[in-house]
Amino acid sequence: MKIGIVCYPTFGGSGVVATELGLELSKRGHEIHFITYSQPVRLELLSNNVHFHEVHVPEYPLFLYQPYELALSSKLVDMVKLHGIELLHVHYAIPHAYAAYMAQQMLKDEGIFVPIVTTLHGTDITLVGSHPFYKPAVTFSINKSNAVTSVSESLKKDTMRLFNIKRDIHVVPNFIDLEKHTHSFTDCQREMMAEDSERIITHISNFREVKRIPDVIKVFYNIQKTLPAKLMMVGEGPEKEAAERLVEELGITERVIFFGNSNEIDRILCFSDLFLLPSQTESFGLAALEAMASGVPVISTNTGGLSEVNDDGFSGYLSDVNAINDMSNNALKILKDLETLNKFKANAKAQSQKFDLHNIVPMYETIYEETLKAFLVH
Ligand code: GMT
Secondary structure (H helix, E strand, O other): OEEEEEOOOOOOHHHHHHHHHHHHHHHOOOEEEEEEOOOOOOOOOOEOOEEEEEOOOOOOOOOOOOOHHHHHHHHHHHHHHHHOOOEEEEEOHHHHHHHHHHHHHHHHHOOOOOOEEEEEOOHHHHHHHHOHHHHHHHHHHHHHOOEEEEOOHHHHHHHHHHOOOOOOOEEOOOOEOHHHHOOOOOOOOHHHOOOOOOEEEEEEOOOOHHHOHHHHHHHHHHHHHHOOEEEEEEOOOOOHHHHHHHHHHOOOHHHEEEEEOOOOHHHHHHOOOEEEEOOOOOOOOHHHHHHHHOOOOEEEEOOOOHHHHOOEOOOEEEEOOOOHHHHHHHHHHHHOOHHHHHHHHHHHHHHHHHHEHHHHHHHHHHHHHHHHHHHHHO
């Protein structure tokens, strides 16, 4: 099948999932066309069946805001016609499903019929749900898509509760390529980061408020009072400066490393002993799954879809949002001795196998086939 994939090309989980999905679909014989404003960060290699088409937004001084949706929908029309794309899979209701619907209507006018599969990733639903400016556009985009998927049961429930949805939503969980996370390194050079006696704690995110970065630091602060430990902070975002200040105020600068955005996530996870994700809300928590796939247990909140990913007492522990002491105690329970730590590491790896891409990607293929069939019948 010739599939157009529209996503945010950044370090965020939705872009990672869309990119990994496209790459796996291409291995399974599909022709994939990524259509977005820059090459997705994890899309390193283009090939004869993986293509990237950049959406340019021309600068017109007339417009206060440059209309990305307009540029995207025009590009979608052009690419569908040029490459014979049969189906569009868009990640995020707004603006992607919205733009895809416009493209679909323009193409229909020319006798070309292309169905739209929309995947909901969370922020479009949970943020828009509480700030309803875009509510009509989100509701419309979901209802007009030819198939809709959500990355967790929890996100499906939130979508049904917050919007007037008149259609079914399929839950297709995020997935992981376990081969990529089975360390190719025999040695990930742990000694460059910490002493043998120190435990390595890691957090990876886009440092937005929703990630509750101060909680990461407070939990780590409690851990290192009991055990020698180092904290690896990976990512960039609006909360980073305040986090650096908090680390200084707490007097733990020597123990915390801020990496910024990294393309070496696998190496960082390879030497990590524990992953912290104390988010306010998280539709899935792909970063937690990536950690588990590398054999790193997870201390997380129990919000949104996290309880569908992290198995409480097995692959890590779940706590209420803001329960700093509970999270700290749970972390210490895992880290207290090598035997317990190794048991949790093995469990984390086993839990991640439930999300093996070889089980999940065929779910998307089935949805594509059924959607295409139903769409062409009408
Ligand atoms: O979490 C973010 O800030 C990034 C956002 C995104 O668009 O990539 O992540 C959302 O989608 C991911 C992939 O499905 C999920 O793993 C994240 O849980 C979800 N983030 C939130 O719900 C806050």
